[in-house]
Amino acid sequence: MNYFIRGILQSMGVLKFVKLKIGRCCPLEILNGSTVVFLSLMQIHIVTAFPKFFESPLGESMMKRAGQSGAVKFFVHDLRDYTTDKHRSVDDYPYGGGPGMIMKPEPFFACVDHLRRQDELAGAPVILMSPQGEKFSQRKATALAQEQALIFLCGHYKGVDERVHQHLATEEISIGDYVVTGGELPALVVIDAVVRLLPGVLGDLDSASGDSFQAGLLDFPHYTRPEEFRGWRVPEILLSGHHAKIAQWRREQAEARTRERRQDLLES
Ligand code: 4G0
Numbered sequence: 001m002n003y004f005i006r007g008i009l010q011s012m013g014v015l016k017f018v019k020l021k022i023g024r025c026c027p028l029e030i031l032n033g034s035t036v037v038f039l040s041l042m043q044i045h046i047v048t049a050f051p052k053f054f055e056s057p058l059g060e061s062m063m064k065r066a067g068q069s070g071a072v073k074f075f076v077h078d079l080r081d082y083t084t085d086k087h088r089s090v091d092d093y094p095y096g097g098g099p100g101m102i103m104k105p106e107p108f109f110a111c112v113d114h115l116r117r118q119d120e121l122a123g124a125p126v127i128l129m130s131p132q133g134e135k136f137s138q139r140k141a142t143a144l145a146q147e148q149a150l151i152f153l154c155g156h157y158k159g160v161d162e163r164v165h166q167h168l169a170t171e172e173i174s175i176g177d178y179v180v181t182g183g184e185l186p187a188l189v190v191i192d193a194v195v196r197l198l199p200g201v202l203g204d205l206d207s208a209s210g211d212s213f214q215a216g217l218l219d220f221p222h223y224t225r226p227e228e229f230r231g232w233r234v235p236e237i238l239l240s241g242h243h244a245k246i247a248q249w250r251r252e253q254a255e256a257r258t259r260e261r262r263q264d265l266l267e268s
Contacts (some may be wrong), residue, residue: 002097023095042072043075044074044195045077045193046187048078049090050154050182053184062195066195069201072195082111088101090107102161105163124151127150128160129175132172135174136176141193144190153168160216217254
């Protein structure tokens with residue numbers, strides 16, 4: 001699923017042959033051993049009873065820019081549009097009794113069936129955000145960033161009818177061992193972590209490749225001006241201009257922190 005573009009790049013008036021790595025694309029035509037590629041954007045579909053919840057998070061900052069640049073396209077689907085009763089109900093009482101409401105299976109199935117009829121979505125993972133899911137990680141974000149499309153299901157209330165877990169979701173993801181009122185915030189956490197990895201979303205300057213978790217370590221300490229604040233000085237090495245020594249210091253700091261705070265990251 002990783003393809004390369006070979007071509008000529010003009011940079012500062014100089015022409016250079018380049019080989020650029022691009023993900024998520026499909027070969028169109030092969031001519032004299034060269035592959036013509038079409039770079040596709042990632043589609044992210046969100047199925048929710050609270051579509052307005054996503055307006056501001058997807059309409060601000062990095063996610064907004066990613067949408068505008070064409071790296072990703074977001075689609076938010078209102079579960080209520082897939083109900084058939086006159087009250088447009090998305091939840092009901094639990095069989096066997098007990099407190100709280102359970103989300104009905106039919107609207108989730110009707111919405112996903114509708115989406116799956118699109119060719120681009122036929123093989124897309126259907127991700128149920130759930131405290132019972134597989135723990136989310138940077139590794140998982142990297143894997144999801146390779147997909148052409150993602151479909152997120154957001155549940156609410158006490159939970160979702162088990163048939164959605166068993167027969168509709170292809171995976172269940174948890175962002176951590178705690179419960180929040182709906183799957184919307186957890187879905188946004190996963191979406192943010194994935195979108196910032198897509199080619200062209202972050203500039204070279206704040207590229208994701210330098211992320212500490214990408215290297216399996218915690219990040220090193222960062223400082224900006226002023227040199228001294230309330231008596232606390234910036235470590236002298238950072239002011240020295242010795243790039244090799246600075247790189248070594250940062251590596252040591254990252255390793256020491258990881259050893260002290262997250263021994264588990266070194267063991268795995
Ligand atoms: C209870 C995910 C609550 C059950 C969702 C969903 C935390 C997370 C909810 C479900 C959530 C997490 C079975 C879909 C909604 N809370 N840790 N609340 N099911 O990722």
